[in-house]
Amino acid sequence: MRRVVALPIAALALAGCTVPTFGAAPGVTTSSRSVFHLWQGFSIGAAIVGSLVVVLILWTVIFHRRQGDNIPEQTQYHIPLELTYVIVPIFMVIGLFAWTMVVENREVANPNTDVTINVNAFQWGWKFTYPGQNVVVIGQTTEDPEMVMPVDENVHINLTSSDVIHSFYVHDFNFSRLALPGVLNQFTFRAVNTGTYQSQCSEICGLYHTLMVFRVKVVTRSQYEAWLASRANAGVAQASRSATNQQTSSIVPTKPTKSKGDN
Amino acid sequence: MRVEARILLSLGSFFGFMSALYWFWGHENAGGVMIFAAMLLCFVPGSYYFWWSRHMKERPEDDPNATQAQGAGVIGAFPGTSIWPFTLAMGAFFVVLALVFGIWFLVPGFGLAAWALFGGTAEGRRGGTH
Amino acid sequence: MTDVLDPPIVAQPADHGQEHDGPTGILKWLTTTDHKIIGMSYTVTSVIMMVIGGAFAEIIRAQLTSPSNNLVSLAQYNELFTMHGSVMIYLFAGPFAFGGLANMIVPIQIGAPDMAFPRLNALSYWLYLTGSITMLSGFFVAGGAANFGWVAYAPLSNSINTPGAGADLWIGGLLLTGFSAIFTGVNLTATIFYLRAPGMTMFRMPIFTWNMLVTAILILLAFPVLTAGLIMLYCDRHFGTHIFSVQGGGVPVLWQHIFWFWGHPEVYILALPFFGVVTEIIPVFSRKPVFGYKGMIFATMTIGALSLGVWAHHMFTTGVVLLPFFSIMSFLIAVPTGIKFFNWIGTMWRGEIWLSTAMLMAIGFLFTFLVGGITGIYLASPPIDFFTHDTYFVVAHFHSIVMALVLGGMGGLYYWGPKITGYLLNETIGKIQFWFLFIGIQVFTLPMYLLGLRGMPRRVAGYPLHTSWEALNQLATVGAVLIGVSTVLFVVNIGYSWKKYPAGDNPWDGHTLEWFTTSPPPHHNFYRLPRIRSERPTWDYNHPDRPAKAHGHHDNQDEVPVV
Numbered sequence: 001m002r003r004v005v006a007l008p009i010a011a012l013a014l015a016g017c018t019v020p021t022f023g024a025a026p027g028v029t030t031s032s033r034s035v036f037h038l039w040q041g042f043s044i045g046a047a048i049v050g051s052l053v054v055v056l057i058l059w060t061v062i063f064h065r066r067q068g069d070n071i072p073e074q075t076q077y078h079i080p081l082e083l084t085y086v087i088v089p090i091f092m093v094i095g096l097f098a099w100t101m102v103v104e105n106r107e108v109a110n111p112n113t114d115v116t117i118n119v120n121a122f123q124w125g126w127k128f129t130y131p132g133q134n135v136v137v138i139g140q141t142t143e144d145p146e147m148v149m150p151v152d153e154n155v156h157i158n159l160t161s162s163d164v165i166h167s168f169y170v171h172d173f174n175f176s177r178l179a180l181p182g183v184l185n186q187f188t189f190r191a192v193n194t195g196t197y198q199s200q201c202s203e204i205c206g207l208y209h210t211l212m213v214f215r216v217k218v219v220t221r222s223q224y225e226a227w228l229a230s231r232a233n234a235g236v237a238q239a240s241r242s243a244t245n246q247q248t249s250s251i252v253p254t255k256p257t258k259s260k261g262d263n
Numbered sequence: 264m265r266v267e268a269r270i271l272l273s274l275g276s277f278f279g280f281m282s283a284l285y286w287f288w289g290h291e292n293a294g295g296v297m298i299f300a301a302m303l304l305c306f307v308p309g310s311y312y313f314w315w316s317r318h319m320k321e322r323p324e325d326d327p328n329a330t331q332a333q334g335a336g337v338i339g340a341f342p343g344t345s346i347w348p349f350t351l352a353m354g355a356f357f358v359v360l361a362l363v364f365g366i367w368f369l370v371p372g373f374g375l376a377a378w379a380l381f382g383g384t385a386e387g388r389r390g391g392t393h
Numbered sequence: 394m395t396d397v398l399d400p401p402i403v404a405q406p407a408d409h410g411q412e413h414d415g416p417t418g419i420l421k422w423l424t425t426t427d428h429k430i431i432g433m434s435y436t437v438t439s440v441i442m443m444v445i446g447g448a449f450a451e452i453i454r455a456q457l458t459s460p461s462n463n464l465v466s467l468a469q470y471n472e473l474f475t476m477h478g479s480v481m482i483y484l485f486a487g488p489f490a491f492g493g494l495a496n497m498i499v500p501i502q503i504g505a506p507d508m509a510f511p512r513l514n515a516l517s518y519w520l521y522l523t524g525s526i527t528m529l530s531g532f533f534v535a536g537g538a539a540n541f542g543w544v545a546y547a548p549l550s551n552s553i554n555t556p557g558a559g560a561d562l563w564i565g566g567l568l569l570t571g572f573s574a575i576f577t578g579v580n581l582t583a584t585i586f587y588l589r590a591p592g593m594t595m596f597r598m599p600i601f602t603w604n605m606l607v608t609a610i611l612i613l614l615a616f617p618v619l620t621a622g623l624i625m626l627y628c629d630r631h632f633g634t635h636i637f638s639v640q641g642g643g644v645p646v647l648w649q650h651i652f653w654f655w656g657h658p659e660v661y662i663l664a665l666p667f668f669g670v671v672t673e674i675i676p677v678f679s680r681k682p683v684f685g686y687k688g689m690i691f692a693t694m695t696i697g698a699l700s701l702g703v704w705a706h707h708m709f710t711t712g713v714v715l716l717p718f719f720s721i722m723s724f725l726i727a728v729p730t731g732i733k734f735f736n737w738i739g740t741m742w743r744g745e746i747w748l749s750t751a752m753l754m755a756i757g758f759l760f761t762f763l764v765g766g767i768t769g770i771y772l773a774s775p776p777i778d779f780f781t782h783d784t785y786f787v788v789a790h791f792h793s794i795v796m797a798l799v800l801g802g803m804g805g806l807y808y809w810g811p812k813i814t815g816y817l818l819n820e821t822i823g824k825i826q827f828w829f830l831f832i833g834i835q836v837f838t839l840p841m842y843l844l845g846l847r848g849m850p851r852r853v854a855g856y857p858l859h860t861s862w863e864a865l866n867q868l869a870t871v872g873a874v875l876i877g878v879s880t881v882l883f884v885v886n887i888g889y890s891w892k893k894y895p896a897g898d899n900p901w902d903g904h905t906l907e908w909f910t911t912s913p914p915p916h917h918n919f920y921r922l923p924r925i926r927s928e929r930p931t932w933d934y935n936h937p938d939r940p941a942k943a944h945g946h947h948d949n950q951d952e953v954p955v956v
Contacts, residue, residue, distance in 0.1 A: 023846040024780075035776040042777065046767045053763055056738050061756060066680070066745035071939050073743060076682045078944035085735045086688075086728065093724040093770070100720060100774040107776055164549040165645060167710065167783055171848030174780040178711045180646060181548060182639035185712040198857065202783035202850035204542045206554060207467055210853040266595035267586050270694070274610070277698045285702070289715040293650040294705070301614050301701055312586075323591030331922045334591035341507045341917070344415050344424040348512050352519030355572070359527055359565035362627065363558050383512065 019044075024174070028193040028218065031107045032174035038103045042096065049092075111188060114153035115224075121159070121166035121179035121201065124208035135231040141208050146215045150224040151194050159185040167203035170216050176202055191218040264316035264325065271309030278302035342391035347383035350375055426511035429813055429914065431518050432496030436806075438522060439489035443799075444880065445529070446480035449473050451877055454870040460863055461855045470854035471540035472559075476531070478543030479563065483570055484525045486798060487659070490666035491577050491612065492521060494805050495605045497813050499581060501907035502599045504590025504925070506917035509583035513576050520573035528566025531559035539563035542852060544656070545626070547637035547648040552630040561630065564623050571620045578612030581605055590906070592925030596690075599905040599928060600683055603690050604669030607697040611658045611665075614701060619655035622648065646711055653704035661700040664794070665693060667801035668733060671755045674808050675737055677903050678752035679744030682929060682941040685736040692729035692736075699726045709778040716775045723773035730766055734759070749901070750823030754804030757831040758797045765793030768842070783852075786845025789838045796834040796876075803830065803883070811896035815912045819894070822886040830879035837872025840865040904929035 022043035026036040118129040125140025128147045139145030149155045159168050161179035169176035172195075177185050201212035219227065282298035289295065323333040354376030361368035416424055425431060453473050456464045465473065496514065500507055508514045531538030536557025541549045545563070548554060585606045589598070598606075626648065628634040635641020637648045676683050683689060702722045705714040737759060746752070768790040771777050781787060803826070811817045844865050849856055856862050899908040908931045910919050923934045927941060 023843055025846075031776075032780075035780065038774065039771070039777055042771050042774065046770070050763060050767055053734060053738070054760070057741075057756065057759055060738060060741045060744075061746060061748075064679075064741060064744055064746050066747050070745065071680050071936065072745050074682055074939055074941045075684065075739075075743070075944045076941035077685050077687070078739070081739075081944075082685050082688050082732070082736075086732060089728045089731045090725075093727055096770070096774065097721050097724045100776060101717060103774075103776045104716060164554055165546055167850075169783065169850060171780070176710055176779055176782060180711060180713070182645070183713065187712075198848070200850060200853075204471070204546070204549065204852040206549060207471065209471075210467060210855055213857075264586075270606075271610075274694070274698055278701065281702050285715075285718060289718060291650070291715065293647055294654065297618060297651075297654045298701065304614055305610075324589035324593050325595075327592065327594050327597075327926070329591035330924060331591050338506065338588065339509070342426055342512050344421070345426055345512050345515065346424050348426070348515035349423050349519050351516055352523055355520060355569060356523035356527070359523075359569055362565050362568075362631075363527075363561040 022047075025172070027172050027174040028191050028195065028197065029173050029175075030190045030192060032172070033192075034103050034106055035174050038099060041099060045092065045096065107187075111154045111190070113156040113188065115150060115155045116158065117147060117149065117155060118158045119147070119160075119168060119179070120162060121168065121205075121212075122162040123164060123206050124201075124212045126212070126214045130228065130231075133228050133232060135228055137231070139214070141211050144213045144215055146196075146217050148217045148219060148224060148227050149189075149191065150221045151191050151218050153221070154188050154190050156186065156188045159187070164205045165203050166201045166205045166212065168199075169202040170197060170199040172197040172199075173216070178203060194218045194220060264312050264319065264322075266325075268309055268312035268316050271305045272313060275302050275305030275309050278305060340387075340391070342387065345383065345386060345391060347379045347386060351379035351383065354379055424515075426507070426515050427916070428496045428500050428508045428511065428514055431514050432493050432498075433813060434518055435488055435492035435496060435521065436494070438518075438525070439485050439493055442480050442484040442525060443489070446477050446485055447877060447880060449477035449480065451873060453477060454873040456854060457856075457866045458863075458870050460858050465854070467854050468537065468540065471852075472532070472538045474852055475539050475542050476529075479528065479539065481795070482543060482659070482663070483567060484521075484528065486663045486795060487574060488521050488570070489802055490663060490798075491574065491581065491605065491608055492517065494601075494666060494670065494802070494809070495577075495581060495608075498809055498907060499602050499605050500584060500588070501812075501910060501914055501918050502602050502905055503585065503588065503593050504906050504919060504922055505584060505588035506919075508580045509588055510576075510580050514580050517573045517576045517580070520569045520576070524566045524569030524571075524573060526566075527562050527569060531562040534558040534562065544652060545648075546652075547626065547629070547645045548639070550626060550630075550648075551638055561627070564627050564630075567623055568620060571616050571623070574612050575616045575620075578609040578616070581609035582613070585609070590922055590925060593906070593930075596687070597925060597928045597930075599669075600672040600686070600689050600693075601666075601669035601905075604665045604672070604693055607693050608662050608665045611662050611697055611700065615655045615658035615662065618651060619659075622651035622655070625651070646708070646713055649708050649711065650705070653707045654701075656707065657704040658697075658700045660791075660794070661696060663798060665696070667758070667798040667805070668693070670801045670805040670808070671737065671758050672733075672740075673905065674751050674755040674804050675740045677808075677901050678747045678749055678755075679741045680747075680902070681740055681744040682904070682932075683736070684739030684742070685732070686928060688732055689736055692732040695729040696726060699729075706773060706778070709775045710782045720773055720775055724770065727766070727770050727773075734763070734766075749807070750818070750820050750827055751804045751808040751901075753824060753827045753831075754800045754807065757827060757834075758800040758804065761793055761797035761800060761831070761834055764838070765790055765797055768793065781845055783850055784845035785841045785849045785851065788851055789841035789845060792841070793834075793838045796838065800827075800830065800834070803827075808901065809907075811900055812907055812912050812914075815896055816890065816892055817894040817896045817900060818886050819890045822882060822889060826879045826882040826886060829875050829882060833872050833875025833877075833879060835872070837869050837876060840868040840872075844869070899931065899935075902932075902935065904932040906930050909934065 019040050022040060024036055024039045026033045116131055118131060120127040120129065125138065125143070126145045127136065127138040128145060129136050137145050137147065159177055159179050160183060161181045163181060166179040167176050168179055173189060177187060179185065195218055197216045199214050199216055201209060205212065278298055279302045282295060282302055285298055286295040323329040354372050357368050357372030357375065361372055415421065452465065456462050456470060496508065534557065536559050538559040541555055550560060585602060625636045629636050629638060635643040637643050637645050639645065672683060672689060699722055703719055703726060705719045706723045708714045709716060772781060772787065772790060807818055807823055844862055847862065849862055896912045898911055909923055923930050927933055929941065933940065
């Protein structure tokens with residue numbers, strides 16, 4: 001099914017017309033690219049259906065304006081036409097759903113895990129723990145903690161929250177997942193490009209929700225191992241905090257100190 | 264009443280099918296219970312209407328060839344001006360304020376509500392204004 | 394057809410046909426049970442709520458014109474977007490539709506003297522008014538108004554994370570307005586089932602009334618669930634229960650299930666009435682019957698039924714819901730909505746289209762809802778939802794939808810206002826209002842789609858300095874200002890047109906029964922009723938030689954109307 005639908009897009013791309021992005025981006029992981037193609041497919045369908053409807057509305061508004069006081073044909077129904085626009089959309093949405101299921105099953109399929117990171121969201125920051133490596137990165141409010149991970153490896157995330165619901169949203173991965181207290185949400189990424197990617201909490205979580213920013217830094221395997229080694233030597237979370245957060249927050253806050261429940 | 268019954272019974276059947284599907288596929292209790300309750304909420308009045316539709320004679324509004332004369336006479340009771348809806352709402356308002364500001368608000372709350380319930384019932388029995 | 398008017402027997406309660414001496418002034422307002430006055434009260438109150446919610450929106454948009462603005466504090470910002478959403482959804486859109494328009498119009502569309510339970514109707518209005526006051530009074534207590542988003546997710550909404558009376562006033566206000574809505578649902582269902590005029594069979598009712606029937610059933614199915622959830626939340630906050638908190642063995646995501654089981658039908662409770670309004674305006678201003686009348690009814694019922702099975706598409710990113718079930722149900726809802734679109738176009742097709750203000754509003758609705766509806770189909774796909782959820786893409790999607798509903802609502806006011814008040818609104822000012830509103834909506838929403846796709850999350854008071862988001866945010870603010878101007882123009886039009894242009898019984902050559910009676914209708918609505926033999930009794934009375942017919946048939950070939 002995926003091949004059947006991907007074929008026209010591939011054909012278009014090969015023919016020299018690149019398929020427009022329609023506002024989204026391919027992102028830097030294997031799953032982000034797959035969902036980007038899904039987005040493009042949806043957008044082509046949307047453009048076709050949307051243009052058809054817009055043309056029909058404009059046509060009738062322009063060409064069927066009243067000329068005088070006459071009364072037009074009082075057509076009330078046309079069964080074949082009505083059946084057509086019941087049946088055809090059903091097939092269209094079944095097609096969209098089928099393609100969606102293919103992409104989704106690829107996203108949630110469990111590949112081998114190369115690296116595991118425990119992500120803990122809290123009011124109002126993030127804590128990244130690398131189990132077995134004795135490394136913890138933590139940062140809150142105006143300190144943007146950085147989650148370092150290796151490129152071209154399957155990174156498994158265990159996501160939870162210590163208090164209220166937060167959302168782990170990485171724009172360049174075309175992905176977000178809620179961090180729920182008492183629940184462990186698990187998913188895997190395979191990044192294909194190195195780089196540093198701005199991310200933030202996207203579920204309202206209280207006063208400093210706007211400032212709950214973090215970064216995901218994808219590096220080569222050797223850089224990752226070097227970073228792990230330097231972190232493990234640094235030891236305690238306090239030291240990791242001051243070492244990691246060298247850049248000030250990219251969003252200037254109105255109140256820099258964390259406090260719960262006040263105005 | 265046939266169409267009314269059919270509307271509710273078809274909605275109920277659809278929710279029944281959906282709740283079975285969701286219960287066994289989703290294993291999620293809250294949603295399963297809620298859809299099941301939606302099914303009941305359609306089947307109960309729907310069955311009642313269905314039974315009546317087979318035992319009552321056709322009302323003028325169900326007769327496609329009815330004339331207006333067939334609907335002449337008293338249709339129902341339409342109480343005119345009444346202070347009791349406002350009073351009951353004020354009672355409810357104070358009860359809600361009790362949830363926020365303290366239990367003593369229940370005094371005017373229940374007081375006004377009770378006064379409205381008695382007053383409104385008495386008004387209905389008297390026939391009310393028109 | 395020979396005689397379409399029966400002898401003038403008044404089908405009304407036995408004791409009268411004329412106005413009575415009764416209370417006047419404020420006492421009349423406090424004691425009225427007349428659906429037209431109650432409907433007008435709902436309309437005025439809900440439009441005031443729209444202005445209040447709109448003021449909050451303008452402040453939000455002003456704050457977001459620059460990345461790190463200090464117009465409002467972080468705490469105030471959280472209150473602003475929470476109360477903007479709450480006021481608009483709970484206090485404006487719903488009450489305007491099922492309290493305002495439905496109350497005023499449904500009884501006269503079916504030939505009823507009033508709603509089935511007039512005192513219950515009045516109670517609904519007073520509960521709505523007191524509920525609105527309760528919710529808004531959060532701004533005047535220590536700690537401010539509710540600040541956890543209009544959806545109040547647990548555990549953020551519990552007493553540890555949101556102490557303070559503002560949240561409890563929000564809950565209390567919704568308990569009152571929730572019961573108000575439930576009683577209106579009962580009243581509408583009973584009125585439509587029991588008070589139709591002779592000959593007005595179910596399949597001759599106007600589509601607006603059909604939509605209000607499905608809306609009423611949805612209200613009865615959904616609102617009790619919200620009320621129960623709110624009571625549970627209140628218990629967690631004050632009675633030491635742990636329904637939604639992990640510490641006591643509760644489940645936070647249960648709140649989301651309960652809330653969205655109400656929340657999704659709610660958005661159809663908001664949408665269906667305005668679909669109905671548009672389905673009344675388009676035939677009249679095309680001088681043709683509704684195309685596909687039975688298809689419209691089938692589509693409305695399908696939308697209503699499906700809407701109870703899609704709630705967890707708001708929860709795709711929780712990771713704990715059955716994705717395929719909710720995805721396929723959400724995709725399927727697109728089909729009946731598409732049916733409606735094609736029927737609206739089919740109604741206009743080869744008609745004699747009169748671009749009055751009401752018709753412009755209806756056509757503006759079509760374009761705007763097209764955008765909102767299509768972007769909704771994207772959101773039905775979980776992988777796409779994973780990167781658009783909680784971003785401005787979703788904000789843009791639902792604002793396209795609700796602004797389309799506002800266009801429909803404005804159309805309804807221009808169309809039916811003359812019937813209820815007896816006076817037309819000025820068409821020139823109306824058309825200028827339309828263009829400000831329509832253009833403003835597009836300038837407001839289209840940049841927000843891009844903002845979401847570029848990564849801007851929801852409910853943030855500022856954004857990073859180095860992105861390209863500032864220009865898009867400023868454009869959205871310009872759109873919001875244009876919408877604000879259109880609202881001012883609407884108020885100006887009401888003032889300018891006050892009692893200036895008497896409407897007469899049927900200024901638009903309307904088709905349905907309400908256009909048969911006077912403007913405004915008399916006490917208990919009708920002095921006379923025509924014979925009802927189709928879904929267009931007034932059209933049949935005025936144009937007996939032009940009945941509705943099937944496609945392909947020409948006039949004078951069939952002697953009997955198709956219905």
